Amino acid sequence: MGIQDIIEGKKQWRAHTARVKALPPDYQIVHKEMQRYLFKVGPVDLPDGPLLTGIVDFFEEGVAAGKGVLELIGNDVAGFCDDLVKDCPTYADVYQESISGEPGTVEK
Incomplete structure (x- = not known):
């Protein structure tokens, strides 16, 4: 992994966090808990995979539809x-x- 990869990774992470901060507070809280949980038990390719970005996309669609976060994902x-x-x-x-x-x- 070269320096350019590290810099690009940081840019992508900052863009991701900016999208999360643009969500309503209840969505931000749930996203933070999901992220914490997934980093503990989640898939091996979590940092490089599309899962976290997909969750933010899903949440943004929920906000646009006027739904609460628990309406989208449930209580668990x-x-x-x-x-x-x-x-x-x-x-x-x-x-x-x-x-x-x-x-x-x-x-082997």
Whole structure:
């Protein structure tokens, strides 16, 4: 990863945060909780993947439709996040696979 990649990544992250800050306060709170949850248990490709941007797109559409954030995702934020990443490999999956091998064997 070169310096240009780092700079571009920071620009993209700042643009993402600016979009989140433009959302109503209740959407911002839920987004922050979703982000916290997803960074703990979420997919391996979360930082580089389209998931976080897609959530902001979804929230912006909800705001435009005049809906509250809980009308969009329901009362169980963690459950909603789990449904989003159910088919994606997570860090927990990677860890589980790494310890599931027999001791003293080399994985291919």
